[in-house]
Amino acid sequence: MAKSDDGIRILQGLLIFGNVIIGMCGIALTAECIFFVSDPHGLYSLLEATENDDIYAAAWIGIFVGFALFALSILGIVAVIKSSRTLLMVYIILMLITYAFEMASCITAATQRDFLTENHFLKQMLERYKKSNTDNNNDKRRSEEVTKTWDKLMLQNECCGVYGPFDWQNYTSVFRITHSDADYPWPHNCCVTNAQGSPIDLNGCKLGVPGYYHSKGCYDAISGPMNTHAWGVAWFGFAILCWTFFVLLGTMFYWSRVEY
Amino acid sequence: FDNTVEPGSPGRQFQQFPSDAKAYMTLNTSILNYPCPKTPGEISVLRVGSETSCTKDKNRPTCNGPLPGPGPYQVKFLALNDSGPVAETAWSEPITLRTAQPLSNISTAPSNHSAAMIAITSILSILFAILLATLVAMLLCGTEPTCGSSTFSKPEEVRVQRYNTHHVYDQPAARL
Numbered sequence: 001m002a003k004s005d006d007g008i009r010i011l012q013g014l015l016i017f018g019n020v021i022i023g024m025c026g027i028a029l030t031a032e033c034i035f036f037v038s039d040p041h042g043l044y045s046l047l048e049a050t051e052n053d054d055i056y057a058a059a060w061i062g063i064f065v066g067f068a069l070f071a072l073s074i075l076g077i078v079a080v081i082k083s084s085r086t087l088l089m090v091y092i093i094l095m096l097i098t099y100a101f102e103m104a105s106c107i108t109a110a111t112q113r114d115f116l117t118e119n120h121f122l123k124q125m126l127e128r129y130k131k132s133n134t135d136n137n138n139d140k141r142r143s144e145e146v147t148k149t150w151d152k153l154m155l156q157n158e159c160c161g162v163y164g165p166f167d168w169q170n171y172t173s174v175f176r177i178t179h180s181d182a183d184y185p186w187p188h189n190c191c192v193t194n195a196q197g198s199p200i201d202l203n204g205c206k207l208g209v210p211g212y213y214h215s216k217g218c219y220d221a222i223s224g225p226m227n228t229h230a231w232g233v234a235w236f237g238f239a240i241l242c243w244t245f246f247v248l249l250g251t252m253f254y255w256s257r258v259e260y
Numbered sequence: 261f262d263n264t265v266e267p268g269s270p271g272r273q274f275q276q277f278p279s280d281a282k283a284y285m286t287l288n289t290s291i292l293n294y295p296c297p298k299t300p301g302e303i304s305v306l307r308v309g310s311e312t313s314c315t316k317d318k319n320r321p322t323c324n325g326p327l328p329g330p331g332p333y334q335v336k337f338l339a340l341n342d343s344g345p346v347a348e349t350a351w352s353e354p355i356t357l358r359t360a361q362p363l364s365n366i367s368t369a370p371s372n373h374s375a376a377m378i379a380i381t382s383i384l385s386i387l388f389a390i391l392l393a394t395l396v397a398m399l400l401c402g403t404e405p406t407c408g409s410s411t412f413s414k415p416e417e418v419r420v421q422r423y424n425t426h427h428v429y430d431q432p433a434a435r436l
Contacts, residue, residue: 110377182326
């Protein structure tokens with residue numbers, strides 16, 4: 001049965017190779033998801049305030065799934081070399097469970113990304129930025145986090161509002177309750193500042209003279225990292241799962257051929 | 261519009277506008293504030309409604325306070341010297357101020373699901389379904405030993421034992 005033996009050898013070799021790739025991709029997935037969870041752009045508070053932070057849940061799942069893939073790939077290599085039916089069955093079952101979790105993570109990341117539109121952030125900004133009469137501690141904490149995040153965003157990215165500074169003119173907001181339209185047509189963080197941090201011409205900023213206020217909207221600065229996060233988790237996970245699909249099919253076929 | 265009425269006199273006070281005074285005069289400044297040529301880096305802006313502190317102060321009839329309603333308003337410039345008005349512009353077009361929409365009007369309903377999300381969900385679901393079906397088939401098939409065409413045997417562990425061979429010519433005592 002030399003021909004069949006050769007075929008089996010090739011299948012073993014392919015399965016081991018497939019498991020090596022899965023192991024490496026598992027480590028890469030863990031690293032990528034740890035990077036996203038660490039929130040280098042500080043945007044988590046914007047999502048948490050509206051309880052729409054499932055993208056971070058997807059990244060957390062990704063961390064554990066990546067590690068599980070690495071461990072299972074080692075188990076898979078051992079099982080293929082030993083040609084043990086029990087080990088292969090354990091490997092297949094655990095891989096399917098991991099597959100299901102990773103599938104959940106990818107679908108969550110992709111679906112949640114679709115919820116994060118410009119209007120979503122606009123409404124939240126108008127409802128929470130510089131909110132003063134908060135209902136309870138939770139509300140107060142969230143509003144303070146949102147205010148801090150927006151201030152940092154507007155300062156670092158030289159932008160104002162979601163679509164632009166006229167967001168505060170076009171809609172009512174909690175900001176408008178405490179800050180009159182005459183003094184603050186838009187927050188003073190939207191003004192171009194000098195080296196000391198104060199606006200170079202407050203009247204020019206209030207009037208909207210080009211060059212004295214930031215007329216760009218901040219949505220690009222938010223959606224850029226958000227998109228990278230969501231698509232990084234979703235598409236990389238999808239690629240891993242496609243590869244794992246073939247390795248698992250091969251493993252199941254191999255299992256059915258092992259004599260017991 | 262009678263341009264001989266002094267700024268700040270009754271009938272021209274900010275605090276009486278718009279009920280008792282049909283017009284008010286504000287943003288009074290002197291010619292020294294508008295030098296020619298302009299100081300580079302400075303901009304001259306005239307913002308109606310900047311002073312919020314003197315809105316109710318009757319001692320400041322030329323207060324540049326915030327306008328009381330959405331309008332429409334008309335503005336004109338008036339140049340005066342000691343003897344009275346020397347020049348004035350025509351009335352501007354009526355200006356209506358911006359009205360803010362209530363924030364509840366913003367609809368946060370997401371637009372259609374993106375193509376990427378649909379592709380990911382459907383393809384992954386199909387692949388998972390195939391895997392589960394194959395697993396079930398494999399388990400059902402695996403319980404019957406005659407299922408499948410050929411099986412292969414596990415690699416046997418062949419043990420080679422070392423034998424100590426006694427060679428006749430290795431016994432030096434026999435040579436003697």
